[in-house]
Amino acid sequence: MGLSMATAGMWVERWERQQQLYALDREERFAVIADATEHLCVDRDRPLLLDLGCGPGSLSARLARRLPDAEIVAVDMDPVLLELGRTQHADAARYVDAVIGEEGWTDALQLDRNVDVAVTTTALHYLPANVLIRTYTALAALLRPGGALVNGDHFPPDGSPCSELTAHVGLRRAERTGAHGPADEDWGAWWQAAAGDPELADLFQERAKRYSSCVDGNQHLSVGRHTQLLRGAGFAHVTTVWQVGDSCVLVAQKD
Template sequence: MERWERQQQRYALDREERFTVICDVVEHVCVDRERPTLLDLGCGPGSLSVRLARRLPDAEIVAVDMDPMLLELARAHHPDVARWVEAVIGEDGWTDTLGLRGGLDVAVTTTALHYLPAPVLLKTYESLAALLRPGGALVNGDHFPPDARSCSDLTAHVGRRRAERSGDESHEDWEAWWSAAAADPELANLFELRQRSRPSSGGGGENWHLPVSRHAELLRESGFSRITPVWQVGDSCVLVALKD
């Protein structure tokens, strides 16, 4: 789990600040809710859910991911933080597995939805709009490239150079972490289950990492009329969509 945190930091230098901003938004949206219900989309091993639980200890957190191995790590290390649910976000009926008893106050996600093709992302946003109570919010922290390709190349270059200066590139990368996990005897059964359960075609191709403007279009189509970035460093951004 410690190595997971370090390799994630390699790809998002301001990851902790981004988590903090997301928690700030959730706290503000839920200020009048005694026991808010929060949904963590693409939760992985629970990094964001843990931070939300610290900030809002009375919240009910439902955390969903399609990866059985990462979910088992979350259950093992943070059993009381959230209700951990395995589901493929965007598939037909995926929200039925969440077991939400009432209205949802806030849905949060970080570096998780960029792999969804635009049509699936639209369906996902529509599903979340249906779940959220009036005044609720969807909070998405991710890398959103600029609309122009030349600007996108520029922000990517600046990000790489910044990472080099920080020294975080010395940490193992995504592929190295997964290779180590696959070689760990204690995780062998979970890793095999992960390989069997992965969707056959989950790639988004040219739809990966859509710009904020495209996300805003899809959110408006889904019924969110108030959309705004609340924090940004380079192409790392926290985008908030409020439900009327």
């Protein structure tokens, strides 16, 4: 028996609420990613977008509304979040189950042409640094000339005095907007509650197999280091187009 629309809708709504605790000005960041994507695709009749670490389709759904003529391929390895996306946002994207950075992951995408824009938000920082480098190189190969990676995440600046300053500014912004105020559910509570839903039981069993071990990500890498890695992977132009605290939208574009 498949996941019901009502159940998927409820868990996706709760996911959206708890994620606001972790991505400062989350809706504005989504909007900026869409702005950049729209600009990069201005001359493309049927742009091909790749959503990396798509989760339950939050970014894909917003991009589908902004660029209704786009074809979106959304990739993730989490069976729970993928099924929520496939059910709640079925029309937004074609969802692909693959582990970003692993051998052969780009083949699993089954793309029939070069990608115009790859997008991601709060996802690639989970990759170990060596896997991130491979991923940047693979993305550069997938993208058309002039194509770009648009990445919304937390990127600390170079040097601890600057990183402490941006972190402080971000925290104060969150306090003023109430983004980090009392919430009925955080990330851990969401996963704990979802694990108790009988409709998700089989998916959680599969998830447990895939997440049997944890690895360190690349959260410590500065925006300067990301820029170096991106340029080394084949991206000629790298710039931050939006920033609040250390929450940034970083765009890397090929010639």
